[in-house]
Amino acid sequence: MAATLLSRAFRTKSRRSRELVSSLSHQLLDPYLSNPLQNPRFSKPRSDSPSDPKFVDSKIVTRNHCLIREFGFNWGLIGIGRSDFSVARICTSSGVKSGGDERAKGVEVSWIDVHVPESVRPYAKLARLDKPIGTWLLAWPCMWSIALAASPGSLPDIKMMLLFGCGSLLLRGAGCTVNDLLDRDIDIKVERTKLRPVASGLLTPFQGLTFLGFQLLLGLGILLQLNNYSVIIAASIFLSPHEEADILGNDSLNIPQAYLGLTFNWGALLGWAAVKGSLDPALVFPLYISGVAWTLVYDTIYAHQDKEDDLKVGVKSTALRFGSLTKNWISGFGVACISNLALSGYNSNMGWPFYAFLMAGAGQLAWQIQAVDLSNRADCNQK
Numbered sequence: 439m440a441a442t443l444l445s446r447a448f449r450t451k452s453r454r455s456r457e458l459v460s461s462l463s464h465q466l467l468d469p470y471l472s473n474p475l476q477n478p479r480f481s482k483p484r485s486d487s488p489s490d491p492k493f494v495d496s497k498i499v500t501r502n503h504c505l506i507r508e509f510g511f512n513w514g515l516i517g518i519g520r521s522d523f524s525v526a527r528i529c530t531s532s533g534v535k536s537g538g539d540e541r542a543k544g545v546e547v548s549w550i551d552v553h554v555p556e557s558v559r560p561y562a563k564l565a566r567l568d569k570p571i572g573t574w575l576l577a578w579p580c581m582w583s584i585a586l587a588a589s590p591g592s593l594p595d596i597k598m599m600l601l602f603g604c605g606s607l608l609l610r611g612a613g614c615t616v617n618d619l620l621d622r623d624i625d626i627k628v629e630r631t632k633l634r635p636v637a638s639g640l641l642t643p644f645q646g647l648t649f650l651g652f653q654l655l656l657g658l659g660i661l662l663q664l665n666n667y668s669v670i671i672a673a674s675i676f677l678s679p680h681e682e683a684d685i686l687g688n689d690s691l692n693i694p695q696a697y698l699g700l701t702f703n704w705g706a707l708l709g710w711a712a713v714k715g716s717l718d719p720a721l722v723f724p725l726y727i728s729g730v731a732w733t734l735v736y737d738t739i740y741a742h743q744d745k746e747d748d749l750k751v752g753v754k755s756t757a758l759r760f761g762s763l764t765k766n767w768i769s770g771f772g773v774a775c776i777s778n779l780a781l782s783g784y785n786s787n788m789g790w791p792f793y794a795f796l797m798a799g800a801g802q803l804a805w806q807i808q809a810v811d812l813s814n815r816a817d818c819n820q821k
Contacts, residue, residue: 548568549568550562550563550567550568560635560640560641561635561641561649563634563635564611564614564615564618564634564635564636564641564646564649565610565611565612565614565615565649565653566610566611566614567611572610572614573606573607573610574606575702575733575736576606576609576610576702576705577602577603577606577705578729579702579703579704579705579706579709579725579726579729580599580602580605580606580705580706580708580709581594581599581602581709582706582709582725582729583705583706583707583708583709583710583713583722583725584598584599584602584709584710584712584713586709586710586721586722586725586782586786587709587710587713587714588713590787595713598709598712598713601660601663601664601712602705602708602709602712604660605657605660605661606705608653608654608656608657608660609653609657611653612650612653612654612657615646615649615650615653616650618634618635618636618637618646619636619643619646619647619650621637622634622636622637622643624751624753625637626638627747627750627751628744628747628748628751628753629744629747630743630744630747630815631744664711664712665711665712665715667711667715667716668708668711668712668715671704671707671708671711671717672704672708675701675704693754693756693759694754694755694756695733695734695737695738695741695755695756696730696734696756698733698737699729699730699731699732699733699734699737700730702729702733703726703729703730703732703733704726706722706725706726706728706729707722707726710722710725720785721782721785721786722782724778724779724781724782724785725778725779725782727774727778728774728775728776728777728778728779728782729775731771731772731774731775731778732771732772732775732803734756734767734768734771735768735771735772735775735803735806735807736821737756738755738756738757738760738764738767738768738771739768739806739810739812739818739821740818740819741755741756741757741758742757742764742812742813742815742818743815743818743819744757745757745758757812764812765807765808765810765812768807769807772800772803772804772807775803776796776799776800776803779796779799780793780796783796806821809821
């Protein structure tokens, strides 16, 4: 079904994209949009060729507190000239400040809005199918572990990688659904999250719960294809004492990212168990610790997007806990991540290519930490 959907998506992408933007422009924009040179509110191009739209960083049109932004693509104003349609932002005002400044709230228009049937779109967005990075972050520790468990000179178990890849997609979607159901009263107060399907009212909590059950049922089908030892390892994450969760998410500690790391990297144990039917602590525990440390790096950076809103609504995070010392802390977590990966490789007698690629990864992580602007939401999201 996924293959069919993608195939149809690529065939109809350009036409549907043009229709979407054309429809939106007629509903929201000024009548003279078709002649933008008469509109003094457009930003100026940043190239020597003002007539070339591919150099326009952003075009902003406001009317009745509505806002459309088109970022960095050669789209034109009411059509899309490129086939690699990515993201537009359609914004509606949440009010007008004194002085006439508008506060806009963004609604992402992604491939889901263009190619997915309207009745299914809220569920696809609830599972964050248009933002696959979360699935990758969940899948990578599983893939590390499966690769580590491969016999010397052999490729990793492809079947296991496919199973864990599908499982990561489903469980990440389920996790997002749980998050949105529990935090719907908070999400509505946070700029970045207030238009999520449950918080905005596109889906009711009951519909969200039904969708959660569907995802978990599919995930259970994948889990039952693994050996019994793996099933026990997978189930044990749900049996951890509530006191542990309370401590790690405690208001006095402000480190819920640690609990996320402990749960998000469970695949580092599960992947090995699925291949070997056992656990080797000397190999998988350093791998697991490295994943937890890595999560503390990227999710602390991610949390800096919402720190102002989190302060207002009382949400705790490592971004607020570490404050101005954030880069010192995440540098330490980065060192812990790389050193534990190296220890795991050493204990499993990895050859020199492992360490060569590990050093390349360490360099990328160091650049990421050094270059990120923690006061810039867009840069935090990109990193």
